[in-house]
Amino acid sequence: MVARTLFDKIWDSHVVERLPDSTAILYIDRHLIHEVTSPQAFEGLRMTGRRLRHPEAMIAVVDHNVPTSDRTLPIEETESRNQIETLERNVAEFGVPYFPLLSERQGIVHVVGPEQGISLPGMTIVCGDSHTSTHGALGALAFGIGTSEVEHVMATQTLLQKPARNMKVAVEGRVGPGVSAKDIMLAIIGRLGTAGGTGYIIEFTGSAIRALDMAGRMTICNMSIEAGARAGLVAPDETTFEYVRGRPFAPKGEAFEQAVAYWKTLVSDEGAHYDKVVELRAEEISPVLTWGTSPETVIPVTGNVPDPADEPDMARRAQMQRMLDYMGLSAGQKIAGTPVDVVFIGSCTNSRIEDLRAAAAIVAGRHVAEGVRAMVVPGSGIVKAQAEQEGLDRIFLDAGFEWREAGCSMCLGMNPDKLTPGQRCASTSNRNFEGRQGPGGRTHLLSPAMAAAAAVTGCLTDVRELI
Amino acid sequence: MDKFTVLTGIAAPLPQENIDTDKIIPARFLKTTKRSGLGVHAFDSMRYNADGSENPDFILNQAPYRNSRILITHDNLGCGSSREHAPWALLDFGIRCVIAPSFADIFFNNCFKNGILPIALPREICDELMADSRMGENARITIDLQRQVVVRPDGTEIAFEVDPLRRRLLLEGLDDIGQTLQHEDAIETFEARRRRDEPWMPSITID
Ligand code: SF4
Numbered sequence: 001m002v003a004r005t006l007f008d009k010i011w012d013s014h015v016v017e018r019l020p021d022s023t024a025i026l027y028i029d030r031h032l033i034h035e036v037t038s039p040q041a042f043e044g045l046r047m048t049g050r051r052l053r054h055p056e057a058m059i060a061v062v063d064h065n066v067p068t069s070d071r072t073l074p075i076e077e078t079e080s081r082n083q084i085e086t087l088e089r090n091v092a093e094f095g096v097p098y099f100p101l102l103s104e105r106q107g108i109v110h111v112v113g114p115e116q117g118i119s120l121p122g123m124t125i126v127c128g129d130s131h132t133s134t135h136g137a138l139g140a141l142a143f144g145i146g147t148s149e150v151e152h153v154m155a156t157q158t159l160l161q162k163p164a165r166n167m168k169v170a171v172e173g174r175v176g177p178g179v180s181a182k183d184i185m186l187a188i189i190g191r192l193g194t195a196g197g198t199g200y201i202i203e204f205t206g207s208a209i210r211a212l213d214m215a216g217r218m219t220i221c222n223m224s225i226e227a228g229a230r231a232g233l234v235a236p237d238e239t240t241f242e243y244v245r246g247r248p249f250a251p252k253g254e255a256f257e258q259a260v261a262y263w264k265t266l267v268s269d270e271g272a273h274y275d276k277v278v279e280l281r282a283e284e285i286s287p288v289l290t291w292g293t294s295p296e297t298v299i300p301v302t303g304n305v306p307d308p309a310d311e312p313d314m315a316r317r318a319q320m321q322r323m324l325d326y327m328g329l330s331a332g333q334k335i336a337g338t339p340v341d342v343v344f345i346g347s348c349t350n351s352r353i354e355d356l357r358a359a360a361a362i363v364a365g366r367h368v369a370e371g372v373r374a375m376v377v378p379g380s381g382i383v384k385a386q387a388e389q390e391g392l393d394r395i396f397l398d399a400g401f402e403w404r405e406a407g408c409s410m411c412l413g414m415n416p417d418k419l420t421p422g423q424r425c426a427s428t429s430n431r432n433f434e435g436r437q438g439p440g441g442r443t444h445l446l447s448p449a450m451a452a453a454a455a456v457t458g459c460l461t462d463v464r465e466l467i
Numbered sequence: 468m469d470k471f472t473v474l475t476g477i478a479a480p481l482p483q484e485n486i487d488t489d490k491i492i493p494a495r496f497l498k499t500t501k502r503s504g505l506g507v508h509a510f511d512s513m514r515y516n517a518d519g520s521e522n523p524d525f526i527l528n529q530a531p532y533r534n535s536r537i538l539i540t541h542d543n544l545g546c547g548s549s550r551e552h553a554p555w556a557l558l559d560f561g562i563r564c565v566i567a568p569s570f571a572d573i574f575f576n577n578c579f580k581n582g583i584l585p586i587a588l589p590r591e592i593c594d595e596l597m598a599d600s601r602m603g604e605n606a607r608i609t610i611d612l613q614r615q616v617v618v619r620p621d622g623t624e625i626a627f628e629v630d631p632l633r634r635r636l637l638l639e640g641l642d643d644i645g646q647t648l649q650h651e652d653a654i655e656t657f658e659a660r661r662r663r664d665e666p667w668m669p670s671i672t673i674d
Pocket of ligand 1: 108109110129131347349407408411412430
């Protein structure tokens with residue numbers, strides 16, 4: 001038999017039928033929906049008189065638009081309220097399982113899926129959101145889709161897909177102190193560039209990836225999309241199985257053992273072919289952050305902002321200059337020491353309990369610097385409750401952080417949590433495009449520990465100085 | 468989805484390159500929950516003045532072109548984001564066919580998915596069609612998808628290419644979903660096999 005990659009195996013086991021060109025009808029196991037990209041799909045079903053093929057393969061949450069302050073108050077913004085109310089009407093009419101706003105299980109769709117055991121190894125998982133790649137950490141094929149495709153999955157439980165190419169990113173070795181999954185992934189994106197993964201599914205391998213807990217693997221897969229890839233994958237192993245065991249919607253007892261037996265076959269075969277291979281040494285990765293308005297503009301926190309004059313390509317040079325102007329930075333300046341206005345710890349990249357623990361470890365016994373607004377937004381109500389049980393909320397609150405309700409929050413400036421023009425933010429989210437966190441806002445992407453370090457010192461700081 | 472066989476209608480010239488999705492439908496209208504009703508916001512920044520009044524110079528605000536069914540532009544139509552709100556806005560305005568020398572990839576596919584026929588023709592031919600379309604009431608162009616020809620007002624015909632699968636879906640008025648549902652037996656067989664081989668696969672139910 002031909003040696004196959006993990007992606008090949010999941011793909012092959014979900015092909016319902018191959019159409020005359022290379023398109024396949026691909027079976028979808030889990031369909032996650034939220035309030036922004038689902039309403040038109042439901043409208044389409046209604047217009048054509050179609051039903052959901054498998055509502056029991058779906059889960060609905062509200063996350064993008066929700067305020068992260070007191071949830072018992074009415075939502076002020078009319079259009080956000082409308083999108084949320086529309087979702088609630090739709091899930092009631094079509095019988096879709098739903099975690100409402102006031103449920104403890106509510107949260108960011110990509111945090112909720114794995115946390116509830118809804119996303120499992122070997123599955124195909126889709127959602128009308130590009131960061132669906134997160135669920136690939138479980139060893140599932142997970143990717144974002146457009147609204148027509150959301151409707152297509154609702155009606156047929158399948159998608160029309162062309163196969164992707166295989167890429168392997170291997171990170172071998174052990175990371176040094178203060179270096180997290182976020183630093184590893186930013187380093188990978190810095191290496192690949194934002195188009196380096198276009199047309200590929202990336203499988204992350206190597207001892208440094210194996211050593212990561214599930215939260216770390218989710219951070220890695222979450223940002224695969226920032227390297228241009230369709231999805232990211234980590235082969236399931238004991239860490240994965242232990243994570244899944246006992247989750248509310250995971251198989252139980254005998255069924256779980258059966259599932260694990262199958263999941264253990266989900267590894268790339270010896271000698272399987274990858275169209276592209278990239279290798280990194282973990283020891284060479286230091287705490288990093290972005291300086292520009294593209295996730296590939298990664299530099300070590302000990303480094304300097306690059307000088308456009310050193311860039312031979314004129315178009316690139318102009319683009320770099322534009323980024324510097326937008327970010328309010330000057331060529332060649334040391335990045336550490338740059339003052340920040342806001343610190344945001346949250347988003348589907350870094351809002352899990354492990355992320356909050358890492359941040360709290362730096363914050364404990366310190367205080368948020370004068371003039372800095374610092375906020376922690378847990379990824380779900382469950383994460384929030386767990387953190388409160390561990391006393392992390394007290395650490396953050398005592399230090400002067402805001403401790404908020406779960407949601408996308410300041411990741412995308414679609415809800416009340418926004419930057420104002422010119423504000424500089426140390427953010428654990430995944431995109432730093434112009435205006436992403438609010439019009440005119442300036443985003444530096446970094447790890448939870450680095451964000452915590454920025455909060456307590458008031459400027460971009462090498463977290464290693466605080467440990 | 469309405470069948471697309473022969474379309475005869477007013478064609479509007481929009482001689483610009485790189486008409487991006489933001490020009491077709493600005494981002495601020497994306498908080499809608501409907502796919503219909505976006506037509507009034509199509510080309511918002513060109514169509515309306517700052518005070519909300521119509522810009523009389525914009526072609527789609529002029530008498531016969533208010534009822535345009537066809538749009539002709541220059542290169543790279545639909546570049547920018549992948550939002551499907553762009554074809555939705557065109558369709559809701561009444562446009563069923565867009566003709567240009569080239570299109571952005573995702574927009575091109577999104578058009579088909581929403582029942583709009585995108586036709587790529589060489590620049591010179593687009594220019595000729597654009598000249599035809601300036602004839603006001605007489606700017607009637609026919610798109611015959613069955614025969615794969617554009618019929619100009621003077622009766623001459625221009626052949627065009629279209630992906631055979633896409634053509635069939637449009638002719639039969641099948642959307643992607645309709646096409647996939649023709650394979651429903653295969654889906655059912657697949658599901659039966661999965662129930663047998665992977666009985667542990669859980670369902671999601673919330674009490
Ligand atoms: S947290 Fe940000 S990236 Fe993640 S789903 Fe929400 S808006 Fe998208």
